Amino acid sequence: xxxxxxxxxxxxxxxxxxxxxxxxxxxxxxxxxxxxxxxxxxxxxxxxxxxxxxxxxxxxxxxxxxxxxxxxxxxxxxxxxxxxxxxxxxxxxxxxxxxxxxxxxxxxxxxxxxxxxxxxxxxxxxxxxxxxxxxxxxxxxxxxxxxxxxxxxxxxxxxxxxxxxxx
Amino acid sequence: xxxxxxxxxxxxxxxxxxxxxxxxxxxxxx
Numbered sequence: 001x002x003x004x005x006x007x008x009x010x011x012x013x014x015x016x017x018x019x020x021x022x023x024x025x026x027x028x029x030x031x032x033x034x035x036x037x038x039x040x041x042x043x044x045x046x047x048x049x050x051x052x053x054x055x056x057x058x059x060x061x062x063x064x065x066x067x068x069x070x071x072x073x074x075x076x077x078x079x080x081x082x083x084x085x086x087x088x089x090x091x092x093x094x095x096x097x098x099x100x101x102x103x104x105x106x107x108x109x110x111x112x113x114x115x116x117x118x119x120x121x122x123x124x125x126x127x128x129x130x131x132x133x134x135x136x137x138x139x140x141x142x143x144x145x146x147x148x149x150x151x152x153x154x155x156x157x158x159x160x161x162x163x164x165x166x167x
Numbered sequence: 168x169x170x171x172x173x174x175x176x177x178x179x180x181x182x183x184x185x186x187x188x189x190x191x192x193x194x195x196x197x
Contacts, residue, residue: 014182028177029178050194063178086193086196088197089197091193091195091197095189095192099189102174138172140186141172141173141178142172144178144181144182145172145179145185146177146182146185147179148179148182148183148185148186149182149185149186149189149190152186152190153189153193165197166194166195166197
């Protein structure tokens with residue numbers, strides 16, 4: 001199969017998993033956090049048992065899929081190295097790729113390990129749980145903030161008006 | 168000082184400011 005056909009399939013996968021990931025990120029921040037603040041302790045416990053783990057499963061594997069498909073796309077186009085080195089015209093997609101990579105690492109190295117403590121999947125004292133909840137919250141909010149420039153550079157790499165980024 | 172990430176609007180405004188700064192960085196690189 002031609003490289004351009006592979007690239008289309010990788011781009012399709014990147015969109016499908018990316019929408020799953022960032023959609024759930026916005027759901028957590030815009031809907032779930034205010035909901036959990038407003039409900040009773042019993043409702044919160046039910047959500048932690050039946051809702052949050054499922055959302056987090058699709059969230060973290062969505063992040064993994066998005067990152068992998070993105071890397072495969074850049075490899076197929078032969079610009080993986082120059083994108084991550086922010087060289088020439090590839091600096092536009094490269095900045096998006098760096099922001100996406102930071103967000104992906106944030107999910108797997110900060111949000112998920114701390115959410116496991118909050119959900120009781122690993123042992124933690126009440127104080128550790130409270131600290132883990134705050135860390136996971138700030139990491140999640142950081143990802144919402146980073147998603148704004150990340151999506152700008154992802155879209156801008158293919159759809160910016162000529163000359164917008166110079167070059 | 169309050170952490171801007173504690174509110175949705177603070178987070179969104181920080182995202183737009185960061186976008187503008189990074190746009191200037193990328194423009195200088197391209």
